Amino acid sequence: MKTPHLVAAAAALALSSSLVSAQTVVNQSISEAEVMAAQRAWCQALVDISSTGERSGQAAAKALAERVIDSAYGYQMGAVLFKPTLTVAPQTFRTTRAGALAYFVGGDSNFPKDTGFALKGWTKCESRNAAVFIAGDSATSMGNVMITGKDGKVTTVDKTWGYVKDDAGRLRIVLHHSSLPFTN
Numbered sequence: 001m002k003t004p005h006l007v008a009a010a011a012a013l014a015l016s017s018s019l020v021s022a023q024t025v026v027n028q029s030i031s032e033a034e035v036m037a038a039q040r041a042w043c044q045a046l047v048d049i050s051s052t053g054e055r056s057g058q059a060a061a062k063a064l065a066e067r068v069i070d071s072a073y074g075y076q077m078g079a080v081l082f083k084p085t086l087t088v089a090p091q092t093f094r095t096t097r098a099g100a101l102a103y104f105v106g107g108d109s110n111f112p113k114d115t116g117f118a119l120k121g122w123t124k125c126e127s128r129n130a131a132v133f134i135a136g137d138s139a140t141s142m143g144n145v146m147i148t149g150k151d152g153k154v155t156t157v158d159k160t161w162g163y164v165k166d167d168a169g170r171l172r173i174v175l176h177h178s179s180l181p182f183t184n
Contacts, residue, residue, distance in 0.1 A: 028137035028164075028165045029137060030136070030138065030139040030171065034163075034171050035171070038072070038163060038171050038173070039129075039161070041072065042127075042161075042173075043126060043127055043145065045068040046122055046125050047122050047124065047125050048064060048068075049061050049064050049065050049104060049118040049119070050118055050119060050121055050122040051123075052064050054119075058105060058107055058119065061119060065101055065104045072172070072173055073097070073173045074166065075100070076166075077172060078174075079095040080100070080173065080175070081093075081095065081174065081175045081176070082094040082099070082103075082175075082177075083176070083179075084103045084117065084178055085117070085178040087113075087114075088113055091111055091113070104116065104117055105118055121149055122149060123148050123150050124147070125148070126145070127144070127145050128144050128146070130142050130144075139163045140160065140161070140162045140163070140175070141159075141161050141163075142160045142161075143159060144156050144157065145157050157179065157180060158179050158181055159178050160177040160178075161173055161176055163175075
């Protein structure tokens with residue numbers, strides 16, 4: 001039979017353990033402001049990779065793209081559901097970091113048709129959402145991204161992004177679907 005002071009001590013230990021773990025839990029709720037900031041950062045990264053490629057070459061652009069992918073996408077958490085705009089079967093979907101990197105900067109013999117989407121001379125990028133859906137610890141946005149080339153031509157793509165937070169509370173892209181708008 002347990003004595004009352006042992007029961008009280010066990011309860012106090014359980015309470016202190018829950019308080020310690022509660023202090024280390026990061027708030028996983030996502031705000032619309034975080035989604036908007038992530039989209040602006042993605043656009044800026046695209047322009048930065050493009051200008052780095054033009055100024056310093058493909059290797060420097062690749063190094064920057066690796067840092068961007070590692071900080072923006074959730075590949076360290078598992079497969080990312082990434083369907084880039086200009087990919088062809090059988091390599092349409094880029095669920096791995098290597099596939100995403102090849103799409104952005106090319107140079108990977110495992111993805112021979114990739115020429116580096118981020119190396120196309122982009123000078124400006126802007127995201128305009130049709131809607132953002134937030135459900136606590138996940139968010140999805142859908143809308144357009146307008147990308148301006150060095151010739152001034154604007155390319156508009158339809159974009160859907162899905163986000164979650166990692167264990168450290170950083171927003172990560174876990175869904176990225178991009179396509180050209182349908183035309184008749």
